[in-house]
Amino acid sequence: MASFSTTLYNTVFKRNSVYVSTIFAGAFAFNMAFDVGIERFWSHWNQGKLWKDIRHKYVEAEDAE
Amino acid sequence: MLSRLPKAALSIHHVAAGASRQAVRSGSVRFVSTGAPTSNAFQRALNSRAALGSAVLMTVGSVAWYTHLYGSLPFIGEVHASSPAEEGLHPPAYPWSSSGWLDSFDHSSIRRGYQVYREVCAACHSLDRIAWRNLVGVSHTVDETRTMAEEVEYTDGPDDQGEMFQRPGKLSDYMPAPYPNEEAARASNAGALPPDLSLIVKARHGGADYIFALLTGYVDPPAGVEIREGMNYNPYFPGGAISMPRVIFDGLVEYDDGTPATTSQMAKDVATFLHWAAEPEHDERKKNGIKAIILFSALTAISLYVKRFKWASLKARKIIYNPPTGKNMH
Numbered sequence: 001m002a003s004f005s006t007t008l009y010n011t012v013f014k015r016n017s018v019y020v021s022t023i024f025a026g027a028f029a030f031n032m033a034f035d036v037g038i039e040r041f042w043s044h045w046n047q048g049k050l051w052k053d054i055r056h057k058y059v060e061a062e063d064a065e
Numbered sequence: 066m067l068s069r070l071p072k073a074a075l076s077i078h079h080v081a082a083g084a085s086r087q088a089v090r091s092g093s094v095r096f097v098s099t100g101a102p103t104s105n106a107f108q109r110a111l112n113s114r115a116a117l118g119s120a121v122l123m124t125v126g127s128v129a130w131y132t133h134l135y136g137s138l139p140f141i142g143e144v145h146a147s148s149p150a151e152e153g154l155h156p157p158a159y160p161w162s163s164s165g166w167l168d169s170f171d172h173s174s175i176r177r178g179y180q181v182y183r184e185v186c187a188a189c190h191s192l193d194r195i196a197w198r199n200l201v202g203v204s205h206t207v208d209e210t211r212t213m214a215e216e217v218e219y220t221d222g223p224d225d226q227g228e229m230f231q232r233p234g235k236l237s238d239y240m241p242a243p244y245p246n247e248e249a250a251r252a253s254n255a256g257a258l259p260p261d262l263s264l265i266v267k268a269r270h271g272g273a274d275y276i277f278a279l280l281t282g283y284v285d286p287p288a289g290v291e292i293r294e295g296m297n298y299n300p301y302f303p304g305g306a307i308s309m310p311r312v313i314f315d316g317l318v319e320y321d322d323g324t325p326a327t328t329s330q331m332a333k334d335v336a337t338f339l340h341w342a343a344e345p346e347h348d349e350r351k352k353n354g355i356k357a358i359i360l361f362s363a364l365t366a367i368s369l370y371v372k373r374f375k376w377a378s379l380k381a382r383k384i385i386y387n388p389p390t391g392k393n394m395h
Contacts, residue, residue: 034356042352046169049162050348051202054173057322058206 153303156271156278159333163340167355169348170341176204177320178338181331184318186262189254189309191242194263195342198236203341210236217241255295257308266336266343273336275301280332283311 012022047053110116131139162171179200182192197214201207214234219241222229234241243259244250251258260268269275278301286298286305296306313331320326341347 034360038352038356038359042167042169042355045167049169049171049173051172051204054176055206058209 150300151304153305154278154282154300156274156301159274159277161273161337161340163337163347167351169351171337172204173322174334174337175341177322177324177331178334178336178341179204180320181313181318181335182262182338185312185331186335187240187243189243189250189259190262191244191259192240192263192342193242193261194239196237196239197234199345201236203345204338207236214238254308259309262339262342264343266340268343273340276336276339277329277332279307280311280313280335281329 011018013019043050043052128139137143162168162174182190197210201210205213214236217234217238218231219234219238220229221232224230244253247258266272266276271278279299282299282301283297284300286292290298290305292298292306296308297310298305299307313328313335315327318326318331324330344350
């Protein structure tokens, strides 16, 4: 445990530039993952009702003409 | 509903509660010990302030609950200036597929509803605040929408000569109105103005439920109700007499996805379409709501934990004061 906290300190907290960059990168990564996760849940919950679920019917009909 | 309580009723409660509290205090609290206590535990509990408080709470609570349930104070009659018939029947709450907190619109239904609007409602009702581009990615593809827009002629201009000219519609054009102005609309509909449908779901009590109930609710007027020539009876419409006749009948339109075009199906679809027209942000709003609730719950939990963590040492410590003894003074 001590080694882990030491590693964490040395890699992240020791230099302020690294610390701030880690926060920014972490926020960006979390936002991406969170949005993707919510979008996946939303599509699953509302399956069959969303535009992307019915879009193929009309796009193919357009192409066939 | 508590706001319906007259002020006097509340103040009477206050006075009564205050007076009896005084009485109880003088009865139960003994300021002078002149003998053995005469009341037993049951009497003490009966005379306690907690008992009085809970009785008052029970009374106020039951009156408030009754008022909330039935809309009027119990045992007191009410005289209304308008009867339920004049306000219109309240529509039932229908199980829309978008009712839940996490439920999106049914976009197939929006597409069918647009078809019903275009083929039926658009003969009289405008949809001023919806442009063709709003349909793209919601109910139609961009090519379909462009084709539909180009079938309509719009007046544009002026050109180099200062003349207005006609051109086919573009995606950025708004839905064409059936009448050029309000006067023309009234003149064509025996003086009644067909309302614009862009925000009709937000503009009517009951929203989509009301639209559905109105469209499917046409019946013969009950005995004793006189409906003027050219008017129609609909119990959901305030006043009962509506200028719009029943317009939706079984098989009126033919859906391109094969859904049987029954009256209720068409009414449901067009109500869904109008709900979308009034709240185009609906789906995004609910999705953002999920995110906001998750994030703010997590932040609340973290802040509660941090508060307890920071306060733990303050709450757990004990301050002991040892007064100096006489020997150590000076």
